[in-house]
Amino acid sequence: MTAQNTALVEALTARLGEGSVLTLGSDIEGYLVETRGLYRGEALAVVRPRDRDEVAVVLQECARAGVPVVPQGGNTGLVGGGVPSGGIVLSLARLDRIRDLDPVNATITVEAGCILKAVQDAASAAGYLFPLSLASEGSCRIGGNLATNAGGTAVLRYGNMRELTLGLEVVLADGRIWDGLKGLRKDNTGYDLKNLFIGSEGTLGIITAAVLKLFPEPKARVTAFVGCASAHAALQLFGRLREQAGDHLTAFEYMPDFGLEIVLKHRPGAVRPLAERHAAYGLIELTAPQQDTDLQGQLEAILGTALEDGLVQDAAISASDAQSQGLWALRESLSEVQRLEGGSIKHDVAVPVSRVAEFIETAARACEAQMPDVRVCAFGHFGDGNIHFNLSQPVGMDKAAFLAHWERFNRIVHDIVHGMNGSISAEHGIGLIKRDELVLYKDPVALDLMRSLKRALDPQNILNPGKVVASVLPQ
Amino acid sequence: MTAQNTALVEALTARLGEGSVLTLGSDIEGYLVETRGLYRGEALAVVRPRDRDEVAVVLQECARAGVPVVPQGGNTGLVGGGVPSGGIVLSLARLDRIRDLDPVNATITVEAGCILKAVQDAASAAGYLFPLSLASEGSCRIGGNLATNAGGTAVLRYGNMRELTLGLEVVLADGRIWDGLKGLRKDNTGYDLKNLFIGSEGTLGIITAAVLKLFPEPKARVTAFVGCASAHAALQLFGRLREQAGDHLTAFEYMPDFGLEIVLKHRPGAVRPLAERHAAYGLIELTAPQQDTDLQGQLEAILGTALEDGLVQDAAISASDAQSQGLWALRESLSEVQRLEGGSIKHDVAVPVSRVAEFIETAARACEAQMPDVRVCAFGHFGDGNIHFNLSQPVGMDKAAFLAHWERFNRIVHDIVHGMNGSISAEHGIGLIKRDELVLYKDPVALDLMRSLKRALDPQNILNPGKVVASVLPQ
Numbered sequence: 001m002t003a004q005n006t007a008l009v010e011a012l013t014a015r016l017g018e019g020s021v022l023t024l025g026s027d028i029e030g031y032l033v034e035t036r037g038l039y040r041g042e043a044l045a046v047v048r049p050r051d052r053d054e055v056a057v058v059l060q061e062c063a064r065a066g067v068p069v070v071p072q073g074g075n076t077g078l079v080g081g082g083v084p085s086g087g088i089v090l091s092l093a094r095l096d097r098i099r100d101l102d103p104v105n106a107t108i109t110v111e112a113g114c115i116l117k118a119v120q121d122a123a124s125a126a127g128y129l130f131p132l133s134l135a136s137e138g139s140c141r142i143g144g145n146l147a148t149n150a151g152g153t154a155v156l157r158y159g160n161m162r163e164l165t166l167g168l169e170v171v172l173a174d175g176r177i178w179d180g181l182k183g184l185r186k187d188n189t190g191y192d193l194k195n196l197f198i199g200s201e202g203t204l205g206i207i208t209a210a211v212l213k214l215f216p217e218p219k220a221r222v223t224a225f226v227g228c229a230s231a232h233a234a235l236q237l238f239g240r241l242r243e244q245a246g247d248h249l250t251a252f253e254y255m256p257d258f259g260l261e262i263v264l265k266h267r268p269g270a271v272r273p274l275a276e277r278h279a280a281y282g283l284i285e286l287t288a289p290q291q292d293t294d295l296q297g298q299l300e301a302i303l304g305t306a307l308e309d310g311l312v313q314d315a316a317i318s319a320s321d322a323q324s325q326g327l328w329a330l331r332e333s334l335s336e337v338q339r340l341e342g343g344s345i346k347h348d349v350a351v352p353v354s355r356v357a358e359f360i361e362t363a364a365r366a367c368e369a370q371m372p373d374v375r376v377c378a379f380g381h382f383g384d385g386n387i388h389f390n391l392s393q394p395v396g397m398d399k400a401a402f403l404a405h406w407e408r409f410n411r412i413v414h415d416i417v418h419g420m421n422g423s424i425s426a427e428h429g430i431g432l433i434k435r436d437e438l439v440l441y442k443d444p445v446a447l448d449l450m451r452s453l454k455r456a457l458d459p460q461n462i463l464n465p466g467k468v469v470a471s472v473l474p475q
Numbered sequence: 476m477t478a479q480n481t482a483l484v485e486a487l488t489a490r491l492g493e494g495s496v497l498t499l500g501s502d503i504e505g506y507l508v509e510t511r512g513l514y515r516g517e518a519l520a521v522v523r524p525r526d527r528d529e530v531a532v533v534l535q536e537c538a539r540a541g542v543p544v545v546p547q548g549g550n551t552g553l554v555g556g557g558v559p560s561g562g563i564v565l566s567l568a569r570l571d572r573i574r575d576l577d578p579v580n581a582t583i584t585v586e587a588g589c590i591l592k593a594v595q596d597a598a599s600a601a602g603y604l605f606p607l608s609l610a611s612e613g614s615c616r617i618g619g620n621l622a623t624n625a626g627g628t629a630v631l632r633y634g635n636m637r638e639l640t641l642g643l644e645v646v647l648a649d650g651r652i653w654d655g656l657k658g659l660r661k662d663n664t665g666y667d668l669k670n671l672f673i674g675s676e677g678t679l680g681i682i683t684a685a686v687l688k689l690f691p692e693p694k695a696r697v698t699a700f701v702g703c704a705s706a707h708a709a710l711q712l713f714g715r716l717r718e719q720a721g722d723h724l725t726a727f728e729y730m731p732d733f734g735l736e737i738v739l740k741h742r743p744g745a746v747r748p749l750a751e752r753h754a755a756y757g758l759i760e761l762t763a764p765q766q767d768t769d770l771q772g773q774l775e776a777i778l779g780t781a782l783e784d785g786l787v788q789d790a791a792i793s794a795s796d797a798q799s800q801g802l803w804a805l806r807e808s809l810s811e812v813q814r815l816e817g818g819s820i821k822h823d824v825a826v827p828v829s830r831v832a833e834f835i836e837t838a839a840r841a842c843e844a845q846m847p848d849v850r851v852c853a854f855g856h857f858g859d860g861n862i863h864f865n866l867s868q869p870v871g872m873d874k875a876a877f878l879a880h881w882e883r884f885n886r887i888v889h890d891i892v893h894g895m896n897g898s899i900s901a902e903h904g905i906g907l908i909k910r911d912e913l914v915l916y917k918d919p920v921a922l923d924l925m926r927s928l929k930r931a932l933d934p935q936n937i938l939n940p941g942k943v944v945a946s947v948l949p950q
Binding site for chain 2: 148204353446
């Protein structure tokens with residue numbers, strides 16, 4: 001460690017106390033590795049402040065020393081955004097207080113280190129729903145959800161993290177604090193600073209707290225699993241549901257035949273939901289705030305007509321919460337069981353909803369043309385146009401040999417997405433893993449605007465440097 | 476006109492054609508005056524480009540000459556944001572094409588000069604709803620709606636302009652074009668540029684087109700006019716409706732006794748909706764996407780219980796579209812009839828919904844303590860916490876003498892709003908009229924961030940200079 005770095009660690013230890021600054025290899029190991037093992041970073045120290053003012057102290061000291069700061073929440077991100085390459089890891093985990101819950105305003109004010117599940121539970125205890133719902137909800141933290149503008153299965157009805165957030169508290173690159181913790185539905189007093197920090201992956205400021213929206217907890221719920229002849233048929237069905245069920249429609253998830261088959265193969269106790277196999281499946285959920293709403297009847301009517309019209313080949317409607325959970329489990333275990341089928345090359349993309357079926361079919365054909373035995377597993381948030389377009393390796397192929405095609409498949413899939421005016425990162429963010437890919441597809445003027453903003457808010461380039469934007473210099 | 480200015484006007488005329496550059500006093504007069512006559516500006520010329528590329532030409536020429544550009548849409552803004560003080564007025568009115576309507580994606584792509592009503596009509600013709608709804612919808616233009624993040628009566632259910640927008644096309648200060656016209660529900664590829672331009676009142680870039688969200692057109696609708704003993708009772712009623720009616724609740728507007736009385740006094744044909752007078756009135760609307768939804772029964776049940784519990788003193792529920800329109804007309808004519816009661820001092824503020832009743836009562840008492848005969852007309856978008864806290868002059872007082880108290884009443888009302896962590900501009904923006912007021916109430920770090928952003932995106936300070944942020948220098 002250089003003398004300057006030693007001085008920084010000593011200064012942080014002096015100001016925050018010994019227990020808040022970790023430097024031992026065994027203490028910091030968990031902060032250096034990324035959840036899927038794709039990256040391993042290095043850091044001078046891991047700093048664990050207890051509150052907003054201590055976060056400000058960390059930024060003041062790091063700004064003075066010109067040393068990078070990499071913020072971390074639950075370290076569950078999928079794009080390497082929390083991996084340090086030198087400098088300080090700033091863990092927000094101890095900022096885990098729920099500061100306020102205002103039932104009449106329908107808002108909850110939480111610190112960045114709160115685990116998502118804890119926020120959901122606090123809302124539920126007050127009779128409200130905090131709708132953000134992700135696979136990692138038991139360990140991911142609100143600060144990370146904000147930094148990556150997290151999505152998940154409830155976006156169709158409630159929006160992503162950006163749309164669930166009313167106010168923020170942020171520590172800036174120089175250690176100043178912006179107090180934007182307002183719980184207002186309307187506020188047109190100047191530029192929208194809030195949305196600049198949300199989704200910026202810790203590169204523009206460190207979010208320490210947020211005011212989030214709550215919703216009436218649904219009192220009625222019905223889930224259906226439907227089999228369709230194609231993604232195009234599923235899209236027509238989605239259009240009908242959106243038109244006729246309106247905001248009762250809270251989820252429309254998609255799975256291909258291959259996806260359901262590997263879930264049934266690997267997941268103990270999983271039960272085939274429909275008698276026959278179908279090319280495409282939809283998982284549909286309707287909810288309502290009033291218990292006596294006849295959602296079952298509504299869904300039966302819509303699906304009945306869709307069956308007659310040939311949009312749906314078969315459908316199972318849940319008759320109980322347990323059945324509903326069983327159907328959801330089929331969808332939710334897909335990521336996990338895919339691992340058991342060998343290597344996979346993944347894409348988290350979005351296209352306009354009108355083109356989602358066309359995208360699935362076009363991209364599948366293109367990938368199969370490249371490698372005939374590749375197994376396309378395109379699933380996800382169909383109603384948002386967000387598909388996890390994953391490729392499972394051919395049976396019997398060497399895993400490493402398959403993964404060597406990563407770049408080529410990225411190019412094939414992302415070119416198709418780009419041609420449809422889509423997004424190469426729908427909900428996971430850019431981080432490290434898509435940083436250079438972004439330069440290939442993002443509007444050059446947009447990239448240049450991003451660099452301008454980065455320079456304006458972090459002139460020393462110490463906030464999570466090298467993530468999202470590779471170079472902060474104009475091009 | 477200086478030689479340099481003459482050269483600029485000549486260059487613009489040469490590049491856009493004579494018909495697109497107006498300089499005659501009589502031709503440009505309408506662009507110099509603000510809708511309420513509060514300001515009168517001056518300009519070298521009014522330029523009326525026909526498309527995005529011509530807008531880019533205007534910015535290139537003005538950037539080269541270092542001459543300010545003031546964008547204008549329908550010129551219906553209420554804060555002086557479109558008033559020029561020298562330089563060029565850039566009218567977007569001729570960019571009035573609807574470029575695309577994608578029914579499956581539920582989006583419409585429109586140019587900045589489209590009149591709001593034309594966008595509503597185009598959506599409706601395709602069986603969709605574009606929900607933004609304002610008093611000026613027949614003349615305001617989408618570019619202005621975006622620049623001011625317009626609100627209105629449908630925000631409770633559908634959000635403001637920001638939440639209705641998926642993508643933008645923007646011409647930057649140096650004439651470059653950012654093509655962000657994507658119709659995606661999810662896109663986490665870098666910083667949120669879109670929300671930076673929305674609500675920036677033309678000071679960071681010139682929006683030339685947008686992709687907007689459409690919704691299923693409601694097929695069932697019911698409206699009610701309720702009388703309550705106080706704003707607090709109305710707030711309790713609102714909480715019940717939100718919980719029990721969920722997203723069927725599309726509006727909860729508020730009027731005080733004084734407001735209804737002046738509407739009945741001045742509006743020809745207006746009919747008293749309830750037998751008795753009440754301290755506070757709520758205008759409630761429920762809608763649903765399916766025609767056979769029993770909204771009337773749902774609303775009767777909720778209001779019936781509220782009557783029993785004393786939250787509501789009386790209620791009238793519409794039995795037809797005509798009755799519904801009659802109830803809405805009472806609310807919608809309030810701004811207009813207030814003019815007939817003499818001078819008024821206006822505030823467009825928001826507080827957390829939980830404090831909206833407390834705000835109305837506290838601010839009314841404080842203003843009445845200042846001037847016992849002042850007539851408080853606090854009305855508006857109660858369900859958003861957004862109140863138009865207007866003061867009508869005492870009967871018989873000289874109008875100018877009353878308006879001389881503007882500053883003092885601003886201070887009283889805005890101090891109370893600020894104390895409740897509210898906003899001094901909920902939906903109208905800052906422009907000129909609240910620019911200096913903003914400095915009194917906005918977090919200083921936020922103001923400094925705004926200045927940094929302004930310098931980063933408009934280093935020459937030629938985009939609507941002097942609006943929103945008074946000085947672009949750090950403080």
